[in-house]
Amino acid sequence: MTETTGLWHLLMGNLSYDALPFYSPIATVGASIVVLGALGTAVLITWLGKWKYLWSEWLTSLDHKRIGIMYIVLALLMLSRGVIEAVMMRTQQALAIQSPGYLPPDHFGQLFSTHGTIMIFFVAMPFLTGLINFVMPQQIGARDVRFPLLNAISLWLTVAGAALVMVSLVLGKFSTGGWSGYPPYTESAYQPGVGPDYWIWVLTLSSIGSTLTGLNFAVTIYKERAPGMRFFRLPLFTWTALCTSILMIFAMPPLTVATALLALDRYLDMHFFTNALGGNMMNYANLFWLFGHPEVYILILPAFGVFSSVFSTFSAKRLYGYKSLVYATMAIAVLSFTVWLHHFFTMGQSPSINAAFGIATMLIGIPTGVKIYDWMLTLYRGRVRFSVSLLYSLMFMLLFVIGGLTGILLATPPVDFVVHNTVFLVAHFHNMLIPGMLFGMLAGYQFWFPKAFGFRLDETWGRIGAACWGLGFVLAFMPLYVTGLEGMPRRSQEIFQPQFAPYLLLAELGGLIILAGLFSLFVQLWVSIRRRDHNRVPVGDPWDGRSLEWANPAPPPEYNFFTLPQVEDRDAFTWMKERGVAYLPAQHYEDIEMPRNSATAVAIGVAALLSAFGLVWHIWWMAVVGLGAAWAAVIVRSFVRDTMRTIPASEVEQAHRGWLREIAATRAVSRDEEMSAGNVGLAESAS
Amino acid sequence: MMDQQAQYAKERRSYLVGFLLALGLSVVSFALVAAKLLPADYLLTGVFVLGFVQLLVHFRFFLHINFSKSKRDDLDLLLFSTLIIVLMAGGTLVVLFNLHHRMT
CATH class of the missing domain: 1.20.5 (Single alpha-helices involved in coiled-coils or other helix-helix interfaces)
Known part of the structure; x- marks a missing residue:
């Protein structure tokens, strides 16, 4: 980056011709794809004349289901970039055995930094937030989350963060400090460019969004449950959502603080984390992992929730050991705050402290083990159907145990001293995040897609996708355990041991198969949309679901429930179906109040993006205007008095009776016909 | 009607008790430091304890958290x-x- 001066600096900060990505052909191509992709999408929307539809039905919507779907769209888009970056890195390592390969070190450094940042903050977090948003209010029998506008603001702050990462591909370079951004390397003395600034503001936007989401979800679960929905009747997915939200509330602030202090160091020459003048970079490592370790469980707990739903639904059995699963989830949530030091065992504490944190880490294996057994016993003697969701869940169970065992190895400080900073660690956490987190999210995506859009996803392409993800994962990461044990450092741009070549080539093949898995997901979506009329499930219960989200039509009406359900059992919907009261008209319908659309959240997102962009490039007027505009949006909103819209009882009754008539004319299908065109979402009664 | 009034009086009494307790605890803390009523070693501990008690008072009387x-x-x-x-x-x-x- 070059420093600019004079009037130009006043107007455009440090932005100049040098910021354009012409320093390497690969960067140019990457930037062109982003720019052309954005332009192409805009042109396509204009050509289809869908701007108004998009604006009024989606972007300004405060409906928790639509916000959830937008989160997942964002996650899938960013997943594509993350996977492509992963394949680029695998290709570099496969080629760069005693040769420089095709990526210069600086570019390779940017790639592993953006890959990690994107995969955690813009794939995993939006994916789980989206699923919880879509499912949780329906599972507890609520009409929306407690704070619908705040929900939209969280979404648009996350989108702003994601947009800033995409901008960093076009203007300037990203940080080369990894996703954890340790100072002093990320201080301005060592990385004077805009890279770490991009990273700081991207994380700040996303972490504020996540904190707000956590508050919103926790309050929703505490305050919005349907009558009779006691805590020990909550579906397990909602339990995991609750624990994750509480973790978000407590774990995100340390990250916001750590990045804010680093920003003060970089912008105002302060010395929180510098080597000299009283700085203490170990406090950064401490703060970052105070966030970072609970974050691991923020990511994995919702996946555990999805697996619990999938295992019990596709075994047609009550979840085995419900209470033990709940207590295990709570134990994991609390323990997750006691182990952060294991991320820096080798950074100088006394052995006794390391030992204490090592033991705490191993303890987490106990509640997790309880869960694995509970799921196996849920499957035992169930009416098991090998749906795509169940395939992901089975692969999870197998592979996650392997990853967990390597985690126990790493929790032993002396072992950690041997393999820390090697690809053994990389293999371990990918082993937790891909089969654990991502397979959970993909299983949930396949599971709830028919509820969201009213048609099932294509089975064949779903199976191909699942096979590719599973096989690709094994091939890509099992070899890294071997090379890691042999001492191959992580984040290596060039490799000097020719004997690693076969392993790295195998890993490259795995990477390509994962890419094929990603491609299959999109083909599946495309094929399913094309054939949607064959796979419609308007009645809304294609899998003989057990919890309340399946008690509505698919897609559900804006207000979710025609009348709020009375909950009598843990498997609330199954209880209703068994007693034949699932599809009955109500005695009495009431007017329903739902939030009106609002552009406030979009305005805040755009303003926050501008402000962050201004901060990155030192365009001070833009930073101030952006921040001011975000506050102004909040103030303007506070003058809007008419925020709710009433849906008359007659309209609700009409919709309900229409749906019930449709059900009366529908043939219920048995579990054998689940994947056939005959399944329009009415399940044959089990009794 | 009487009920509501009684309720109101009861709540007001609770707020007043809370306010007086909080005020008293603050005054005692300030007095401890200003007049050096404790040896220096115990001063910090004393103020911390009083602060903690005040925290509980706030929870009990103002935020209505009880058992x-x-x-x-x-x-x-x-x-x-x-x-x-x-x-x-x-x-x-x-x-x-x-x-x-x-x-x-």
């Missing part, structure tokens, strides 16, 4: 928050002082 069944959720959240904050802040102190000690 009754209807307040269980609030109490649980509060205790959990306390636990996490103790873990995070206490843990940070242990780790950083340990590192500091080993550097000197």
